Amino acid sequence: MIPTVKLNNGVEMPQLGFGVFQVPETETTAAVTTALESGYRSIDTAAVYQNEAGVGKALASSGIAREELFITTKLWNADQGYEETLAGFEHSRGLLGLDYLDLYLIHWPAPELGKYADSWRALEKLSADGVVRAIGVSNFQPAHLKQLAAASSVVPAVNQVELHPYLVQAEVRAYGNEHGIATEAWSPLAKGGSLLTETAVTELAAKYDRSPAQVILRWHLQLGNIVIPKSVTPARVRENFAVFDFSLTSDDLASLDALDRGERTGPDPDTFNVA
Ligand code: NDP
Numbered sequence: 551m552i553p554t555v556k557l558n559n560g561v562e563m564p565q566l567g568f569g570v571f572q573v574p575e576t577e578t579t580a581a582v583t584t585a586l587e588s589g590y591r592s593i594d595t596a597a598v599y600q601n602e603a604g605v606g607k608a609l610a611s612s613g614i615a616r617e618e619l620f621i622t623t624k625l626w627n628a629d630q631g632y633e634e635t636l637a638g639f640e641h642s643r644g645l646l647g648l649d650y651l652d653l654y655l656i657h658w659p660a661p662e663l664g665k666y667a668d669s670w671r672a673l674e675k676l677s678a679d680g681v682v683r684a685i686g687v688s689n690f691q692p693a694h695l696k697q698l699a700a701a702s703s704v705v706p707a708v709n710q711v712e713l714h715p716y717l718v719q720a721e722v723r724a725y726g727n728e729h730g731i732a733t734e735a736w737s738p739l740a741k742g743g744s745l746l747t748e749t750a751v752t753e754l755a756a757k758y759d760r761s762p763a764q765v766i767l768r769w770h771l772q773l774g775n776i777v778i779p780k781s782v783t784p785a786r787v788r789e790n791f792a793v794f795d796f797s798l799t800s801d802d803l804a805s806l807d808a809l810d811r812g813e814r815t816g817p818d819p820d821t822f823n824v825a
Contacts, residue, residue, distance in 0.1 A: 552591065553794070555776055556760050557707040559732040561684045564620050564651065565590030565771060566791065569736065569780035570601055574780060578604025579611075581782050586612045588629035588788045594659055594710075594736075595779040597622035597638060601740040602645035608648055615617040624657040624688060625673075627825040635672035643681070654682045655710055659694040666694065667701040674704050684708065688736070692725040698731075705762075710734040713775060714743055715809040716767065723773075734776035739763055741815050750805045758796050767793045769806045 554562035566691060570578055570593065578601040582590045582593055586608065595605050597660045602623060623646065630636030639654060654673060657667050666687075673685040686708030690698070695709070707776040709726055713719045713735035726733045745751065746762040763779070765792060770777040798806075 551794075552589070553734050553771070555774070556570070557684050558705055558731055559684055559700045561652070563587060563708070563732070563776060564590075564592040564682070565776050566590070566767070566793070567594050567620065567622070567776070568787070569594045569778040570605060571596070571599055571736075571743055571780055573601055573780070574601070575601045575604045576721075577608070577782060578673055578808065581787070582608035583612065584784045584787050585695055586614060588791050590762040590787075590791060592620040592652075592781065594622045597626040597629065597642050597765055598624070598657065600744045603647075616648075616782070621646060622653040623651060624655040625669060627658055627823070629662045630660060630663055630825070631670045632668045632672045636675070636734045639672070639676055639681070648745055650710035651682045652738040653684045653686060653708060655688045655708065656674070656685045656690075656700070658689045658817075658822055659687070659691070659819055660797070660825065661694065661820065663825060667698060670698055670702055670704075671783050674702065674706075677704075684730070691819055692721055694819070695725060695731070705729055706731050708732045708734050708776070709778075710736055711819075712737050712814055714738055714740040714745060715748075715769060715806045716740050716811055716813045718810040723775075732776055733774070734778065735770050735816050736778065738770050738775075738777045738779050739766055743815070745809070748809060750809055754798065754802055754805070757802075759799075760796060761789055763783065763790055764793050765798070767804070768796065768801060769792065769803060773801060
């Protein structure tokens, strides 16, 4: 049973999902099928990943009831703006082959474009029309969230940000906690790089007879983050799901918190304006 996080509109979102960034369209159906067979029910894609149709094929052939699935996609920067957002949503929904989405996110604030408040109004309309169950943002810093709050009374249900022990995002998480915005961690394993061989991580892996990735995913879950690891390796897909039968102590969690060095693997949201 996957724990859920109750979003600010009452919708329950699985705390663990499966991400498909950089999975080529031709491999996406197989990867998502493996994830669904392993027990994942939440899938995270985006228009810019160009694999929404591959996700849709896996969903259609899975035989899993629609209401058991939780599907997220994201609006690309080039599609920001009110009318463009409505069109971008329709395009994604068509590729996914779904009647409704569970979560739709503005992918980046792209502050230089100056359009995220207009895009947000379109997300509010999609929500009011019932074609998406929850709406949120991604890569929003507190300053962007404050600006959005000044323009709209609808609070994002989710903010999906880069987050892992090298980048613990204390301010973003505190802002979310204070305002009822669930924090979702992208690149939760810091892209499978040197984090997995950090002594603090491998010591805990040995202590619990678990893999480094499982230890890091436990850290996220116990912090309350929603988490969406990606893998195209079936054994890792299953391994990343087997994280509900052990727990870390508060000292263990603190030893992972101490790895924070404010280091991003991806772009800085304040300056990323690519459209
Ligand atoms: P992750 O932190 O999930 O790491 C993925 C990498 O780690 C892959 O190279 C994978 O290898 C490897 N890996 C996965 N599991 C294990 C394991 N158990 N042991 C060892 N290595 C492992 O990075 P992502 O950047 O993919 O982030 C996850 C998801 O977050 C994305 O897929 C996407 O859905 C979302 N995302 C959102 C962004 C946004 O701007 N909103 C930006 C970036 C990501 P392999 O696949 O070869 O097995």
